[in-house]
Amino acid sequence: MAFTSESLKVFLAVLDGGSFSAAARNLGRVPSAVSMAIAQLEAELDMPLFDRATRKALPTAAALALEPQARQVASQLNLLDAHALQLHQGLERRLVLAMAPELQTGAWSRPLAILAREFPTLEIEVRSASQSEAVRMLHEGSVQLALVFERPGIDEREAFLEAGSQLLVAVAAPGFPAAGGQLPLGEAQMADTRQIIVATGEPTASDPQIVLSHRVWLTDSYLATLDLVQAGLGWAYLPQPLIQPLLASGLLTEVVFDNMASQLRLWVDVVWIKARPRGLGATRYLELLREQLRGEPARP
Incomplete structure (x- = not known):
């Protein structure tokens, strides 16, 4: 075998130098x-x-063709070495995170980009x-x-x-009874106005603070919920980063309640099991979240 990891290193060093x-x-x-190593390779x-x-x-x-x-x-050899070292240090094969649907458009996915750079072989699954659930x-x-x-x-x-x-912002299509410009919704009207939420099985699967109506349609994604809201079929709490451009353009409007604000701020926890050892990827994800939070306003 002419090329080995060692001769490859010397060959590239001469090209670069x-x-x-x-x-x-x-x-x-x-x-x-170096001269002897290249002569032997030749x-x-x-x-x-x-x-x-x-x-x-x-x-x-010939050297330029091989370069x-x-x-x-x-x-690939560097990647293999790094992967072996990371496995030795406790890198899991796959990091699986479960996120409430309301959170998938937030800041919690930003650390994943850094994880992808630091651990390129780590498989990541977001559910x-x-x-x-x-x-x-x-x-x-x-x-x-x-x-x-x-x-x-x-x-x-x-x-x-x-x-x-x-x-989360309560929004509806312009002209929907719950939309801004209409009469504010009282408690009885709120309970009887169709609300669209992201949940599986039962509305109670979602956070109870989000479900305000007795008339509920369920979807399995925020894009599906957004489509139904824009079609005028109901109102919904949707993440502010998702709907801000639509509010600015007038394609959506905030719902007006007579006894509460249309915006709901919910605090978020990332949770793990104490007795189950965390892998290197999970530990690094938590570190990156902590770093990210240092630059954000403190909780009131």
Whole structure:
């Protein structure tokens, strides 16, 4: 075998340095060792790789033809080494997070971009789940982390990090009875005006603060909910980052209540099981969330 990880490293160092002496400095070796390694590689390949007619090591046509694949192989070897080290340090094969649907348009996905750069081999799965379903999956072990709205009680089996908040806005299509410009909805009207929520099975699967009506339609995603709201079929609490452009353009309007604001801020926890060891990816995700929260306003 002509190319090995070692000869590949020397070959690329000479290409990058432009001479044997520069490559030797970059590798921390003496020039004669670099020259000998290249000569041995050329002998095994039975073709010259560098023109030694000048003080510079000029790559031959064969060396330039080999360069793209050599760099690709070197990159893969570096990735393999990094992956092996990360596995040794406790990197899980896959990090699975369950998120309440209201949270998937928030800031909680930002750390995933950094995780992808730091751990390129880590598989990440984000599951959309209602509050109760996300907690159930956490306890049964099918997810490592659950992002849910703050709950009134504390389960001693769980640990959590307060991870900011999400602003939900009650919106409807212009002209819908609950839309701005109409009479404010009283408590009785609110209960009898169709509300569209994201939940599976029963409306109670969603956070109870969100469900205000007795007349409820369910969807399994916020895009489906948004479509129904824009069609004038009901009103809904939708994440502010999702609907702000539609509010600004007049395609949606805020619902007017006579006894409460149209905006609802809910606090968010990321939860894990105390007795279950966290992998390197999950631990890093929590660290990144903490760093992100340092730059946000404190809870009142």
